[in-house]
Amino acid sequence: MSIAPARAAFFDVDETLITCKSMACVLARYWGRGEVAARRLAAARASLQRQIREGVPREQVNRSFFRFLAGSHLDELEASGREWYEKARAGGLLHRPVHEALRRHRDAGDLVVLVSGAFSACLDPLAREVGADLVVCTVPEVTSAGVLTGELTGPPMIGEAKAEAARRIMSVFGLAAEECFVYADDESDLPLLRSVGHPVLVGDGPISAPPSETASWSRLPGPAPVIPPAAPAGSPTGLPAAARPAHAPATRAA
Secondary structure (H helix, E strand, O other): OOOOOOOEEEEOOEOOOEOOOHHHHHHHHHHOOOHHHHHHHHHHHHHHHHHHHOOOOHHHHHHHHHHOOOOOEHHHHHHHHHHHHHHHHHHOOEOHHHHHHHHHHHHOOOEEEEEEOOOHHHHHHHHHHHOOOEEEEOOEEEOOOOEEEEEEOOOOOOOHHHHHHHHHHHHHOOOOHHHOEEEEOOHHHHHHHOOOOEEEEEOOOOOOOOHHHHOOOEEEOOOOOOOOOOOOOOOOOOOOOOEEEOOOOOOOOO
């Protein structure tokens, strides 16, 4: 990023910048191998998929995921995230067309922001590798002992929350929305895509925006499905609460 960027580029992460659902992969890594872990993971996935099928709002599904992590230690989750990323990155984790777009923005001096409903354990290794300037994500509530309560600090970074975060960042840096970019793939990303002048729709996901609106949007191909690897035995003043420099530690709530 240049000292005074003229533009920002906001990147959704799961199935946009990377080819999988990062939280499911980190959870599988964290819970480990064995029959008990497999049953536990299957039950969690079934619960989340059922909610999605029933039309439960994505924000609520996101909260449900973090409730599965109640009692977990953040340090251990972050270690699992690093281990998962090191293995997955060698197997085509980064979605090349979007990663190449990110590199072009970074080389041009644009502000590069990852915006995701995932959390620091999933996102920090990725942010370091791609050279993101900011990470805006869901922040789990963590006790002073470093244990997740299962609740969140602030709203899930889903839907309108992503758009609000993007608008706040553009305002803080004095950027014109019509000059900025968003790369995203999902119906829930529509508010974010609509918040800038250059929306880029990734893949062929379900988007309810009318064709008259999306006809002018740029498009990139979506990632091919991949099988995840097997699991083994402050922010600048004025930024959203969940936004932080990409290399800064996540804030922990007492």
